[in-house]
Amino acid sequence: MSQAPHTPAEPLRHDEQQLLRAVAGSMIPASPGLGLPGADEPAIFAGILAIAGRDPVSVREPLRLLQELSGGAFAALDAARQAAVAAEFRVRYPDPFLFLVNITARCYYRDDRVMRSLGMEPRPPFPLGFEVEQGDWTLLDPVRARGPIFRDAP
């Protein structure tokens, strides 16, 4: 058996895309108070869909499990019930749960509006980098004063 290349899989159907969107919006809802979009906002969800589209097979299974836990209609539940189902999902199916969290957070937390709200500049780390204080090197004085702690060996 050779290492299997990623095989082209059937793209996510419209109903699967709609469910994924409902999941994203339920997981990270909009916050009018903070002026934040939800993860189902079109620009953010487009990114989620792009990631999901690269590996639809891996997306289908968590969606199926979530639907199963919801009695078949996750999107129709109210927000409190969705959160309760998600909590059960996290405990019972940690890897599928993490998969959905992963693809959602990866797109949501690189959005300009979201980064600004966290106090970040909306930019990549390179080339400007960041400042980090040197710190107080005299903190090491007690460590020095104690002397060597290694065992010598020939």
Add this chain to the structure above:
Amino acid sequence: MNEPVDVLIIGAGASGAAVAWSLAETRMRILCLEQGGWVQSTDYPSNGRDWESRQMTDFHYNPNIRRRPADYPINEDASPIKVANFNGVGGGTILYAGHFPRLHPSDFRVRTLDGVADDWPIGYSTLESYYAENDRMMGVASLAGDPAYPPKPSVMPPIPLGKTGQVLGRALNDLGWHWWPSDSAITTRDYEGRAKCINLGHCIAGCAQGAKASTDITYWPEALRARVELRTGCRVREVSVNAQGMASGVTYYDSDGIERFQPAEVVILACNGIGTPRILLNSKSALFPDGLANSSGLVGKNLMFHPYATVQAYFDEELDGYRGPHIAIWSQEFYETDSSRGFVRGYTFQCNRGTGPVMNAIGGMRTGRIPWGEGHHAACRRLFDRMSSTAVICEDLPEECNRVTLDPVLTDSSGIPAPRIEYRIGENTQRMAEHAVARATEMYVAAGAYDVHAEFPMRYAGWHLMGTARMGLDPARSVVNEWGRSHDVKNLFIVDGSVFVTSGGVNPTSTIQAIALYVADNIKNRLSNLFD
């Protein structure tokens, strides 16, 4: 058939680069075959807005997830710890944090001092000058005077303590425990054509600034200028032997997938603790039916990983977050054996800064600290930039049941059998990890953290691949001799983590490279009777 070379090195990572550079002064014809390619600094994730996201895809450190064309699959089903590596020029140094401790003198005398495993046939003093030479070549930032080590020189000032290092340093002082800024393969000033660190904070997925020392920007430019040839996209299948039982060269697939034979007078394996035994075990012949250099039966056995525990803590105050080298300080308070602890040997705390917003959200939701739905934003803000983690590097003792074999079914894209890992965590290590988690928790509580949690073992944390072709004086109990030459095949050398007799409780890269330089010096000094 290709033109013969004097020295053929397999693998262009940490050790392959070092041995190539050192041997270059001999003016022998030296060729290195590397299955991956060059990574351009513009390719690294920290160039883009998706810098955290790409660490989970094309810059993931597990090859089974990363699945680049150069990667080979690894059957890890029988191991709780998954392998971390990188296949390309620079090897694992592309995707490491740059934490750069040396082994301690006691690590080479484990049997003598603690009655377990075996002593190394060499000691700290054997490698001391090579450690220093390697620190200069890699450009290591450190603070001289660490009481956990014999005196060692500093090449350049240490990485900053930052808020995280100070908070934890004060706590460790309160506890009376050792700590020190981590020796780091990260330039803190402009050095040998490399720019200094600007705190991108994403060292482990590759450094766009070139401040982190990966061998593609340290050893390789020097080696190439000295006329070493490096051929990329070349995947070695096996080492061949002649009728006299000497290595005659290797069979490999070039970048077009064409099978070629490369004759060589000397073959050096530098593929680390999984790749090296894989090639040896796949090099079967009438003279070596169990794989090359395997008369001891130890090729692939005694795999050591360093099972990692991770302890994460949240604070009310803001720390460094995603800014700065991920690594900050280390503590080796519990490195040396104290039998009252219920285990032998010890561990290092690698105390780290925080994460970016994506990892903050994923980690928080995974552990239930950040809820799904209402409350998500408030919880996310409460945790962001207020986290530190400590990776506990536990010494892993060698056990023959922990091993690399060839998978009977799985192959890479060239049809070469994939490695299969069987690994379990030993009892001594389990007790050590429990002790370490309790002590790290104590440290964080002393530092003022309000929420501390731990995981052991870390699943995707098999960065350190050691022991699968160990060195020793006895051919029945080791694969290579005390200067890296195969006991069975006198023109075959191994210079990577495979030759470790024991693992110590520190990241192995500096020792791997020191060994590579030491073996290279032995080859140079013995040229007239190298095969005797």
